[in-house]
Amino acid sequence: MDFAISEEHRMMVDSVRQFREKELMPLEKEFLLKCNLDTEVRHGLERKGREAGFWALEVPAQYGGLDVGQLAMCLINEELFKHPAMFEFGGSPEPALYLCNDEQKQRFFYPIINGDKHSCYAFTEPDAGSDFARIRTTAVRDGDRWIINGTKTFISYVEGADFVILFTTSNSKAGARGITCFLVEKGTPGFSIVRQIPTMGDNWDPHELLFTDCAVPDANRLGEIDGGFAVADYQLTHGRLKIGAFQLGIAQRSIDMAVEWAKQRTTWGKPIASRQAIQWMLADSEVELEAARLLVYRAGWMADAKQKIRNEAFIAKLYATEMAQRVTDRCLQIFGGLGYTRELPIQSFFRQVRVWRIGHGTAEIHRWMIARNMLGQSSRD
Ligand SMILES: Cc1cc2nc3c(=O)[nH]c(=O)nc-3n(C[C@H](O)[C@H](O)[C@H](O)COP(=O)(O)OP(=O)(O)OC[C@H]3O[C@@H](n4cnc5c(N)ncnc54)[C@H](O)[C@@H]3O)c2cc1C
Known part of the structure; x- marks a missing residue:
């Protein structure tokens, strides 16, 4: 296994960062108070993303997309999810829709790529x-x-x-x-x-x-009559990889904020960053984030190499979602009372990551599937 983040990847992430800073960050304060991003605002952001060239990113070139690949999508989503609105760029049909026949593609698939349907x-x-x-x-x-x-x-x-x-x-x-x-x-x-x-x-x-x-x-x-399970499995596997990537951005922003705060906040005449209790929380968070990052990037890289990632997506999503829960909890703790307020995104991250231990398959079902693969059991065992 040998994968690398190319210079092209880095430049792309840098442009996504600029988009996040210009278009998303000004919305953060209001978002934290309202706890919501209206559908209209979300679709408006999609349009702005499109103008900036972020559209149909993961769609294969044969359908008119940019075909950036799954590893690149992990990096892009990681960057976007440093904002609590949890916004994704548009123009990419859900994985299941790749199974549309030609006639369905005209009615359902291309209208999403064209931005006419969701x-x-x-x-x-x-x-x-x-x-x-x-x-x-x-x-x-x-x-x-x-x-x-x-x-x-x-x-x-x-x-x-x-x-x-x-x-x-x-x-x-x-x-x-x-x-x-x-x-x-x-x-x-x-x-x-x-x-x-x-x-x-x-x-x-x-x-x-x-x-x-x-x-x-x-x-x-x-798809086929009685063949819907395969459609669902395809949809969910790719969704799991994405969810893994979301956790990286959430954890990274939380850690970055906690590090800055720990250096500024003083108690008993010293910054809290000088206390071992705080340092350990930061260090554990960093180690777990890096581990999750490798799992997610590896699964993205394998998908780009046309390898099956069903099990890798279970592993990456399971670890990354539990990592994000622990990291946002620690970072909230480092902020003390301020972490609990709606003036900072930490509480929003902490609450929001909770859903991903449930949606797209619960953590328990993920463990079951991973163990089943280890034990060589089939779905009928
Ligand atoms: C905010 C949100 C958005 C969602 N969006 C969508 C959506 O867009 N589309 C959609 O279709 N669904 C959606 N879901 C549903 C989500 O996918 C389900 O909630 C999830 O699959 C779990 O199903 P359940 O809630 O019925 O829990 P259950 O299946 O009833 O599980 C309850 C508990 O029992 C555990 N459990 C169950 N079976 C086993 C077992 N065999 N061994 C060990 N533990 C077990 C589970 O892990 C869980 O802890 C969403 C859910 C939420 C909360």
Whole structure:
């Protein structure tokens, strides 16, 4: 294993840093008080990113994207996530949408690359989160359409989305092997948004969705009938790598701020930076951040080398999300009472990182999957 951060990578990260400083940092104070970035503001930032050349970054050149690669995307997202608004550049379709057929690409895939549409994805149900095989939103074939009934919960980014990547059961007896995926447009009769779910996060108040006799044409089926698990797995693996990279930026900014504060803040006539208790918190944070960075970059590099990263993405996301929790906790502690206030981003980071030990597969399920790989067990064991 031999990977390096090239000069080109460094220059790219430097331009992302300039974008963050110019466009995102002025929004920080208001964001911390409001605990939210409106969809309109988020889409406006996407447009500004596009003007600055940050658009369709990870999209292969054959579809008109910049094709910067997954390692570069890790570096870019690390830089962006030093801001608590947790903003990502636009124009990149969700991984599952690469499985669109030619006709679907025109309706769903290219409009995202063109900036005309946004999407979100819906697996989770009130009775099925980690245990994906328990999905009970049914899709029943009726000629050249499917009738969908069921409830989805915790669905992020619905407000700004034009369509949902929806996972249903087309054969409930087959469990995970009976899942079929559809692209369901907002406004389709029978598809409604029931309520927003308030959370402890700043950016996220996900939604509950209801599908009642919702008729969706077979032309909107993504992938094979009963083949939805592979679509979900593909979507989640790449999402996990991204989430790993987010943690690096969050931890780096928290550590940078804590170091500066520790040098300034004086107690009993000395800066707190001179106290071993503080130094150990900083040192442990630095070591863990560097370890996470290597895991995330390695997985990004392997993806660029066209190697499978399912297990590496589990490992990177598991370690990085738990690292970010510990690091933001220590950094908040170093700031004392100030760390707890909404005048600093530390408390926002501390609260927000919590979701990533749950979303895209919980830490417990990640450990299970990693152990299963070690033990050579299959998904049926
Ligand atoms: C803010 C937010 C945004 C989200 N956005 C989306 C979204 O956009 N789309 C979407 O589809 N979903 C989304 N989710 C849902 C998320 O993916 C699920 O919450 C997650 O998969 C866990 O499922 P669950 O909540 O049903 O927990 P459960 O599966 O009920 O698990 C509960 C606890 O039991 C543990 N557990 C379960 N099974 C085992 C086992 N076999 N061994 C050991 N421990 C186990 C879990 O690790 C967890 O600690 C979001 C959630 C949140 C909080």
